[in-house]
Amino acid sequence: MATASRILGTDVGSTAPVFLAFLAIHVIAGLTAVLAGAVAALARKGSARHIHAGRWFYRAITVVFATATILAAMRWRQDYHLFVIGAVAFTAATIGYQHRRRHRPGDTGHITGMGVGYVAMLTAFYVDNGPHLPVWDRLPTLAFWLLPSAIGAPIIARAVIRARRATQEKQTRETATRSGAGGLDRER
Numbered sequence: 001m002a003t004a005s006r007i008l009g010t011d012v013g014s015t016a017p018v019f020l021a022f023l024a025i026h027v028i029a030g031l032t033a034v035l036a037g038a039v040a041a042l043a044r045k046g047s048a049r050h051i052h053a054g055r056w057f058y059r060a061i062t063v064v065f066a067t068a069t070i071l072a073a074m075r076w077r078q079d080y081h082l083f084v085i086g087a088v089a090f091t092a093a094t095i096g097y098q099h100r101r102r103h104r105p106g107d108t109g110h111i112t113g114m115g116v117g118y119v120a121m122l123t124a125f126y127v128d129n130g131p132h133l134p135v136w137d138r139l140p141t142l143a144f145w146l147l148p149s150a151i152g153a154p155i156i157a158r159a160v161i162r163a164r165r166a167t168q169e170k171q172t173r174e175t176a177t178r179s180g181a182g183g184l185d186r187e188r
Contacts, residue, residue: 019074026067030125033060037118045163054114058097061117065090068124085124093117108160115159119152 014020036056043050065086072083096113123145130136130144139147 014075016074019071022067022070022074026064026071029060029063029067030121033057033064033118033121036060037114037121040114041118041159054097054100057114057118058093061090061093061121064121079128082124082128085120085127089117089120089124091117092120108163111159111163112156115152115156119148119156122148122152 036053040050040053040057043053068082068086072079072086076083092113094113094117096110096115096117099107099109099113126133126136126144126148130139131141136144
């Protein structure tokens with residue numbers, strides 16, 4: 001069995017070539033997911049940039065989960081918890097992606113699913129790497145598990161509230177427009 005080692009100053013679970021190959025793909029996909037998810041979250045909803053970045057986020061988180069599954073299987077005793085967090089991230093992102101494909105305006109399921117997927121992905125990163133990161137290495141282990149959610153949950157909640165308000169305002173305008181148009185038809 002291969003032993004743990006340090007690569008570029010970071011502890012890795014194994015120096016086996018297969019492990020390192022999947023780890024490299026995992027890291028690239030993870031960086032892609034972090035960047036694409038941030039772009040999608042910050043872009044105007046429904047814009048080409050939001051849609052394109054959201055699709056890249058979903059593809060990347062799919063690869064992250066696939067590679068996390070393989071990496072965890074290689075070191076199950078040490079990494080099974082990362083598989084569980086990855087499954088939560090992928091499931092949440094899939095739910096969010098499927099909600100959006102249904103083209104429901106103001107779809108809070110989409111916002112919640114994608115947001116929870118992003119937060120879970122960051123949680124897995126910090127749980128695995130936090131003890132080796134500057135500043136984070138001074139925090140208690142519980143912080144790696146809770147801080148991403150403590151920061152992400154209010155952001156997701158705000159986005160959901162804003163989406164609901166926007167949908168309600170749109171429905172109110174549409175109802176007023178229909179009522180106004182119907183009133184004109186009766187006068188003729």
